Amino acid sequence: MKFDTPAGTNPIDQGKVVGRPTPRIDGKFKTTGTAPYAYERHDVAPNQAYGYILGASIAKGTITSIDTAEAEAANGVIGIVSTLDHKPVPLGPMNTANLFGGGEVQHYHQAIAMVVAESFEQARAAAHLIRVDYARGEGSFDLKRAAPSAEPVEDSEKRQGDFEAAFGNAPVTLDATYTTPDESHAMMEPFATIAAWEGDKLTVWTSNQMIQWNKRDLAKALDMPIEKVRVDSPYIGGGFGAKLFLRADAVVAALGAKQVGRPVKLSMQRPLTFNNSTHRAATIQRIRFGAGEDGKLTAIAHESTSGNLPGGGPESAINQTELLYAGENRLTAMRLAILNLPEGNAMRAPGEASGLMALEIAMDEMAEKLGMDPVAFRKANDTQVDPMNPERPFSKRKMIECLDRGAREFGWERRNPQPGRNREGRWLVGHGMAVGFRNNLLMKSGARVRLSGDGIVTVETDMTDIGTGTYTILAQTAAEMMGLPIERIRVELGDSDYPISAGSGGQWGANNSTSGVYAACVKLREQVAQSLGFNSDEVEFADGQVRAGERSFPLGHAAAENDLTAEDSIEYGNLDKQFQQSTFAGHFVELAVDAYTGEAHLRRMLAVCEAGRILNPISARSQVIGAMTMGAGAALMEHLVVDKRFGFFVNHDLAGYEVPVHADIPHQEVIFLEETDPVSSPMKAKGVGELGLCGVSAAIANALYNATGARVRDYPITLDKYLDRLPAVA
Amino acid sequence: MTIDHRTLLASRRGVLAGSAAGVAVHSASPAFAASSSQKADADPTAKVSLKVNGTDHALDVDTRTTLLDLLREHLKLAGTKKGCDHGQCGACTVMVNGERINSCLSFAVMHEGDEVTTIEGLGTPDDLHPLQDAFIEHDGYQCGYCTPGQICSAVAMLQEIRSGIPSHVQDDITEDPSVTELEMRERMSGNICRCGAYSNIAEALAEFAGETA
Structure with a gap:
């Protein structure tokens, strides 16, 4: 189905199932521990052996020798896969760092060997017996030191008007630099794979967000035909971007399984996950604003510098600044330094998460300079068109409505605009806000739907559920389209034998994958009508019945003889070129800082979001509160600390890399504006899973400034950065 | 992972002793090498009897096996999760004699006679707790x-x-x-x-x- 004109009225608008708060259909499996994750598939292949990865202990250089003799002789060892026995595996288009093979070490904890043994304990013990000699090379590990020599990112500089002149003439200006640290996805389920060969066919039961990318890139890595690879990933214990791409676990498990002639199961040990895989790269962001006394921005510049391995991309922290606020004179640009740290790549809301951490503090600072309320300042600079391309409107843009509703619900007018003046006993109380912004991305997505004689509809697609609620919204979509209660829908996900979907990433999963199911269901409805001898234009699907005029049959009758199967994809025209499609939020935060110790405690968090039709308010809300939690981590604690001498992330486990825990997170409120966006898709939905993260860290930073009067421009905002600037206690 | 820290120390010594670039670093640790002299011996195992979700089990396990891996790999009760294997995340929490523990931080053989309750023992998809x-x-x-x-x-x-x-x-x-x-x-x-x-x-x-x- 080609979607190239805005959606009119369609069966989804009935809203009998879609849009209703619906508990997850997979909930009873997840809460009872019966949902099978990758490492737990004892049933899929007999005689599984255990793998254990050895990571490189230098950041850059070459391996001169690997002595596996002792390890091979150790009890239970079946085989050892050594990087020196393989050429570097060819990489797909999404990977930068070498995944396995060859003697070159590109980053710390690069996978260099895997022991395969009869038991996990034996594999782990034998891994410690491998002796590796390295020739260490010089590396660059310090973004701040490398930044002056960073190269401009090709085509990243965008200009409109004359920024320098406008900035020079503006009566009120801001020129400030902000930094964000390296961050890790730290999903709860480590990278894990079971690999099994049957002849020349490979199956991997793995944990991956993008099944087709994984299949394609695994075939390339192993130099085998793509049709000989099957990937299965029905349950994924979190990814946040870490599992978008093929990772070392799947590669070495497949190589190991081939080498020893047995299925190999492998879970990357937690301390390896931080340096072995990808991370959100640190940024240095310079923001300059010029505004008139009326509070209208006349000049906006946002320049960001990040680092990556050779061939890697930048953290595109300037994305939102091209679109978020009006202003005639603009400059955005990126620079990229070569760093020999692990690969920087996508982590939840890549670009915007980091960019808004800086931009929305800058907006707070500028509002204060102008003597304006931060909400009013943002509203004064709203734009309904793409500022760089004014003939191109937003399909829908409700930023002002999000802010107004949020301010009202939060009680924003009771905020004391004077920082450090709101004292409640030992607590300094502050309130902050920020805008959230993230684009809506359109991706082709396919599905197959099958109606059986018992009136059950089964949805099959290689789409994934990474905690996002995919199982449920696909079931809701099929139920709505076929006029069935949700209990009569089965959803099968994550198998590369199913039609290719959009996958899960970039908050594109829900809108595109449900649209793919919509397209398949439109075809199935036609088949049902034909099977029952109806003219398909007049048929109504409701209450498990198919009706046309006076005639009515149970849906299952259409498949009484044979199952009816329909398959289709949603494909898009250029509506995303004609219209800018984005999602918006207003984030509001109250926090309290201990006046004596400086410890910050979040007290209240509110997000008001506009993201088109909300398909399932329960799981959509969970996406947003989860993202707000991740934003709290980014604001207050998350920081991969670089050892700048040896070039690795020091705090590479879940004790050292601090993420929010129960005690850190208060009750969170989410409000969705009741909207649909017919320009987006037949579902009239947009993404929401990353919107909740975008801007929330800055809202926290701004609240902390309001509480203490200490402005911190260097994330995470830990108390050592402001303790000496707290107001006098007495 | 112990070898990382040992390796790192070894590497640092190597670097500090030599020049920063191009120095050869030998990364296996003597402590581990010493154990290889015993490689011909069988890995030590021990018997353990315990009750899991009301069912008695008697197993002969590698003494290095954690309670977590006994549950997940030996009894195939995969509801208990391995998130970090280091007692840092809580995904492996089970109840032993009514008290919660991180099962990854506890060897299986320490649980002789214990009563373990896992998520599978609390409820099932058709009969939820x-x-x-x-x-x-x-x-x-x-x-x-x-x-x-x-x-x-x-x-x-x-x-x-x-x-x-x-x-x-x-x-x-x-x-x-x-x-x-x-x-x-x-x-x-x-x-x-x-x-x-x-x-x-x-x-x-x-x-x-x-x-x-």
């Missing part, structure tokens, strides 16, 4: 990987409060703690949920704690 039900109702999970640990932890945590075990968020630790949101959040903080379902978990716990008060 009330707290599993509350998690579904309040959407107290997303990816689901920390969920069994959260639920096992919470069941035992409420018992700890009711048994009068103090915490540092109590106003007065000489008084019995009460089942408040603050108490529960404090005591659940060893169970990380990276999806960030905390606010919903708190609501599920409040409902469950109220029902069982």
Whole structure:
């Protein structure tokens, strides 16, 4: 189905199932521990052996020798896969760092060997017996030191008007630099794979967000035909971007399984996950604003510098600044330094998460300079068109409505605009806000739907559920389209034998994958009508019945003889070129800082979001509160600390890399504006899973400034950065 | 992972002794090498008998096997999750004789005669425990990987409060703690949920704690 004109009225608008708060259909499996994750598939292949990865202990250089003799002789060892026995595996288009093979070490904890043994304990013990000699090379590990020599990112500089002149003439200006640290996805389920060969066919039961990318890139890595690879990933214990791409676990498990002639199961040990895989790269962001006394921005510049391995991309922290606020004179640009740290790549809301951490503090600072309320300042600079391309409107843009509703619900007018003046006993109380912004991305997505004689509809697609609620919204979509209660829908996900979907990433999963199911269901409805001898234009699907005029049959009758199967994809025209499609939020935060110790405690968090039709308010809300939690981590604690001498992330486990825990997170409120966006898709939905993260860290930073009067421009905002600037206690 | 730190130390010594670039670094540690002289011997195993979810098991396991891996790999009770294997995330939380522990930090052979309750012992998809039900109702999970640990932890945590075990968020630790949101959040903080379902978990716990008060 080609979607190239805005959606009119369609069966989804009935809203009998879609849009209703619906508990997850997979909930009873997840809460009872019966949902099978990758490492737990004892049933899929007999005689599984255990793998254990050895990571490189230098950041850059070459391996001169690997002595596996002792390890091979150790009890239970079946085989050892050594990087020196393989050429570097060819990489797909999404990977930068070498995944396995060859003697070159590109980053710390690069996978260099895997022991395969009869038991996990034996594999782990034998891994410690491998002796590796390295020739260490010089590396660059310090973004701040490398930044002056960073190269401009090709085509990243965008200009409109004359920024320098406008900035020079503006009566009120801001020129400030902000930094964000390296961050890790730290999903709860480590990278894990079971690999099994049957002849020349490979199956991997793995944990991956993008099944087709994984299949394609695994075939390339192993130099085998793509049709000989099957990937299965029905349950994924979190990814946040870490599992978008093929990772070392799947590669070495497949190589190991081939080498020893047995299925190999492998879970990357937690301390390896931080340096072995990808991370959100640190940024240095310079923001300059010029505004008139009326509070209208006349000049906006946002320049960001990040680092990556050779061939890697930048953290595109300037994305939102091209679109978020009006202003005639603009400059955005990126620079990229070569760093020999692990690969920087996508982590939840890549670009915007980091960019808004800086931009929305800058907006707070500028509002204060102008003597304006931060909400009013943002509203004064709203734009309904793409500022760089004014003939191109937003399909829908409700930023002002999000802010107004949020301010009202939060009680924003009771905020004391004077920082450090709101004292409640030992607590300094502050309130902050920020805008959230993230684009809506359109991706082709396919599905197959099958109606059986018992009136059950089964949805099959290689789409994934990474905690996002995919199982449920696909079931809701099929139920709505076929006029069935949700209990009569089965959803099968994550198998590369199913039609290719959009996958899960970039908050594109829900809108595109449900649209793919919509397209398949439109075809199935036609088949049902034909099977029952109806003219398909007049048929109504409701209450498990198919009706046309006076005639009515149970849906299952259409498949009484044979199952009816329909398959289709949603494909898009250029509506995303004609219209800018984005999602918006207003984030509001109250926090309290201990006046004596400086410890910050979040007290209240509110997000008001506009993201088109909300398909399932329960799981959509969970996406947003989860993202707000991740934003709290980014604001207050998350920081991969670089050892700048040896070039690795020091705090590479879940004790050292601090993420929010129960005690850190208060009750969170989410409000969705009741909207649909017919320009987006037949579902009239947009993404929401990353919107909740975008801007929330800055809202926290701004609240902390309001509480203490200490402005911190260097994330995470830990108390050592402001303790000496707290107001006098007495 | 022990070898990292040892390797790192070895590497640093190598670097400090030589020039920063191009120095050859030998990374296996003598401590590990020494153990290789015993490689011909069989790995030590021991017998352990324990009760898991009401069922008796007698196993002969490698003494290095954790309770977590006994459950997941030997008994194929994969509901208990391995998130870090280092006692840092709480995904492996189970109850042993009614008390919650990180099963990854406990060797299987230490549990002779113990009664272990895992998520599978609390409820099943067709017969949910009330707290599993509350998690579904309040959407107290997303990816689901920390969920069994959260639920096992919470069941035992409420018992700890009711048994009068103090915490540092109590106003007065000489008084019995009460089942408040603050108490529960404090005591659940060893169970990380990276999806960030905390606010919903708190609501599920409040409902469950109220029902069982």
